[in-house]
Amino acid sequence: MNNYNHSVSLDLPKCKGCTTCLKRCPTEAIRIREGHAVINSERCVGCGECIKVCPYKAKRAVVDDLSILNNYKYKIALPAPSLYGQFDNMDNIGYIIKGLHDIGFDDVFEVACAAELVSAYTRMYISRNDIKKPVISSACPAITRMISINYPDLCENILPLLPPVDIAAFLAREKTKEIHPELKDEDIGIIFISPCPAKVSYVKNNMAGDRNFIDATVSVRDVYFALLDVMKKGKDPDESTGAGMIGIGWASTGGESTAIFNERYLAADGIENCIRVLDQIDNEDINNLDFVELNACNGGCVGGAMTVANPYIAQARLQILKRYLPVSPNRPSSDYIPKSFFTSNEIKYTPMSPLSSDIKEARRMLSDIESIAKSLPQIDCGSCGAPTCMAFAEDIVKGETTADECTVIMRRMFHEHLEKYKDKTVFDKLKPSKSDK
């Protein structure tokens, strides 16, 4: 059993109980119950697919509102590099930095800058020969959670360094306390501008352990609209980015990998592709890899559920924005990895609960599931509220639903019933009668 707070809210009247999110959830965490979608937290990895695919916009990421800025005396923005790819016709990241000041932030600490440090330390870490390879990136929280639930043997492959956002939060706090010794801890608000709800859950579930320095998380989308109001083209912004090609590259798939300066890497995106890659690593069927970057969203972080732009368009814009930037202006100050960069909360195996704590009972239940599944139509239509006939059989055996929720079986029974009573009048009524012509 694992405890997890997901970050998806449901607008009940908008949810039609259609099967779109049900079918697209990569961990079969969703069921339709009493006409609307319900998420099983134990199974949810927070990837945000259900938010992205909902045709009725009934699903939303639970994220802090921009008014959270009022809670702090000194507010620091931590923009994810994906924010920079949201704007059309913008040729200087300085406009965004300036804009963040204009919407009320006192300081900006770019996550892309911290990412360059993480890249440098990742290179150091990978060159060690006392570690388990391939090293898997710790940056995507949906992926690390997926590993913690389903891949016990891969937990120790995860890079034990904190993701860039946590490093940025830590460094921002240190820096602020140095420049403004008069500020109390609670005066400082470190606010992450996130492209995805998985990061919100990551903060909420305290997955960085005692290294959690983020006070609030707002969405790239909300900040984008706020910035549109204040960003003025024309005169040069008096701010500029402190990040380089490497840091900004982290926004899309392959950016983190290419920054390790080692061709023995694999970079994949899209949660289904990532699962296939993890399965193959788990089967020891990929050799000679040093590093694996997996992003749950298509295109990488630019594809997050809380962004505005199409991920591939955002990536194209980032390519142009980083064109004349230095490779990696943020360099580590030491030739060893400082302790503050390591996570204190290593990923541990926290499996889903078995069918029963008694293995004999679990075996009996699994046998029942197999035999019920065989009697089901195997069309995985989702009408019963479960994503597949197999999942429906599980739900029946667990006592969460009953077999008569299967519309195909019900229709068959209905026909048998009609046949038995030779009562065809219902069908006769449905046929167009000659008098209609």
Place this chain on the structure above:
Amino acid sequence: MSEAVNFHFDVDGENFSSAGAASANVKKKLRQLGLSPEVIRKVSIAMYEGEINMVIHANGGTADVNVDDDYVTIILADTGPGIPNIELAMQEGYSTARDNIRALGFGAGMGLPNMKKYSDEMDVQTEIGVGTTITMKVKID
């Protein structure tokens, strides 16, 4: 002894991209039973290798998995060409896979050796031109 649970899979010989589907499925089911990660790992790797072998050499076959009080038993049966020299086939790195299969990253000659390594008992019945049936047992601790 209480009732055992059985799973049956048809392994499609035509489709490389779906190879490994049965072992991934079994992994999920063994987790539902609450078996230890070590047992699940041994079963899934041994079965995965066997499944890939059936696709490469025998145009598919069937996989039957049985779980009782003491063992997870995997029976992989095919009607392929059979294994001419088992001793040779059991050696690490020995492979008869065609070049086009090696190009896909398979056929490294670790299939049977890994199956032996990850199972506690293994039995190979093979007849040239008739087929091969491999039974692997992994002990539940």
